[in-house]
Amino acid sequence: MLTLPQNLPPTRKLYWQDPYRRSFTARILHRLEDAGRIGVILNRTCFYPTGGGQPHDLGTLSGVQVLDVTSDEAGHIIHWLEAPLPDEADEAHGEILWSRRYDFMQQHSGQHLLSAAFQEVLYRPTIGFHLSESSVTIDLPGPPPDEKSVNRVLDFVQKAIAEARPITARLYPLDEAVRLPLRKAPTVAGPIRVVTIDGLDWSACGGTHVRNTAEIGHVVITKLERRGDQTRVTFLAGGRAFQDHLARLNVTNALMSRLSTNMDDLPAAVERLQAQVKESLRSVRQAKELLTRAEAQxxxxxxPHTGGVDVVYHILDSDELWDMETLLKTLISFPSVVAMLGTFRDGRARWIAGRSQNVPLDMLDSLTELKSAFGVQGGGTVDVIQGVAPDFDTMQKALHLLQAFAFDLPTLISDME
Ligand SMILES: [Zn+2]
Structure with a gap:
């Protein structure tokens, strides 16, 4: 908690008097430092502090970058600066970053209008609002509304924008404020600042707004998400909606020219393409299966054929169509086979070995021997084992030992008898 001098008057909010004002001169009332941050309090400011869902302004104070703007309960607005202001200065000249502020004004007014539309058209109150540099959202109770309902809401919004309804803000004493059709009951005791969209909406709000609905320009909803028993509506207003429109235009134009189709047919064209890819993949998979089977045969x-068992030893080339695991599976699907396969790719020696169901060889026993003889790593089942080797040579030696076990199989079989 910051402790400020007792007699420090609250900062006059020039952004309330005139949200379009971009520069000002003010008296420096107090300088402070908090956890290495440099702060300054002026007698008045155009800098909006983070609050009410709206992020703070950026800009400069006498040429020094303003990094953050905060406020306290007593109405002091603190500008957090990149560097201290000159010691001898008793005044500062402020310039706010207008593009950022105007964007927030368009989004915030757009939010009031969209919230009013959801309330008027679908009787859904807004229970959450979030505005950042990258996204704006409101939260509504209930599941996402269907497309038709959303379009009715957007029609309401578009009509209000075309009507260029004035947006004004005024402080009301509490007893007067409670008689207004406010969206939400006021939570503060003092005078209530109410932002009005003429004839449409009365909301208690401390934010900065455009002067009429025409300046909202456009509102588009980009996402409706179910969140538990609520819906999060992501939307864009003003310049953001326009930029989004241009970006989508670029993407659709590129897709239309690639697929040689018009916009209406784009979804169907993509569906056809997806069906073709699916069919091609199915054919490739079938062909691969046939080829793998032919290679296994x-x-x-x-x-070499020994004691009724075919002992397959094979090192896969990098250009072989099938992967090692699939080839092994195919090999041991034939009866009386013991197979050991290896690859050496990207500096990694990997191997896999297995046997047909009718061959009485416990691959896990073999693995134990490989581990102690060559330091290879691996795991598996009594049918199939696989792993890695420190290098190609070691892998080859390990696989040759496995081969020897397989050649010894007749002994194993006679041992068991
Ligand atoms: Zn607001």
Whole structure:
């Protein structure tokens, strides 16, 4: 908590008197430092402090960057600066970053209008509001409304924008304020600042607003999200809505020219494309299965045959169509096969080995031997084991040992008998 001098008067809010004012001169009343931050309090300011859902202004005080603007309960507005103001100065000249402020004014007025529209058209009050440099949202009770209802809300908004209804702000004593059709009951005792959209909306609000609804320009809803038993509405107003429109135009134009179609047919064109891709992938998968099977048969035919078992040993090239796991699965789907496969890609030696159901070899036993003999790593089941080796040579040696186990199988079988 900051402690300020007792007699420090509250800061006069020039942004309330005239939200379009961009520069001002003011007396320096107090300088402070808090946790390494440099603050200054003036007798009056155009800088809006973070509050009521609206972010603070940026700009300069006598050429020094204003990094943050906060306020306290007593109405002091503190400008947090990048560097201290000159010691001898008793006045400061402020300039607010107008593009940022005007954007916030358009979004904030857009929010009041959109909230009024949801209330008037769908009887949904606004229970949350968030405005940042990148997004504006309001929260409504209940699930997301359907497209038709949303369009009715937007029609209401668009009509109000075309009517250029004045937006004004005034302080009311509490007893007068409670007689206004306010959206929400006031929570403060003192005079209540009410922002009015002529004939449409009365909201208790400390924010900065455009002078009439025409300056909101346009409101578009970009997202409706269910959040528990509420709906979050993401929207854009003014310049943001225009920029969004241009961005979407660029994207749709690019897609239309790529797919040689017009905007109305774009969804159908994309659907056709997706269906084609799906069909192609299915064909490729089938072809791959057939090829893998043919490769497995070739490897089995060429493999040494010992004690009724085909012992397949194969190192995969980098350009082989099938992956090692699929090839192994295909190999051991044939009876009487023991197979060991390896690859060496991107400096990594990986191997996999397995046997057909009818071959009495416990692959996990083999793995234990490989681990102690060569320091390879791996895991698996009694049918299939796989892992990595420190290098290609070690992998080859390990696979050759597995091969030897397979060649010994007749002994294993006779041992078991
Ligand atoms: Zn407001």
């Amino acid at each position: 070739r490897l089995i035919a060429e493999a």
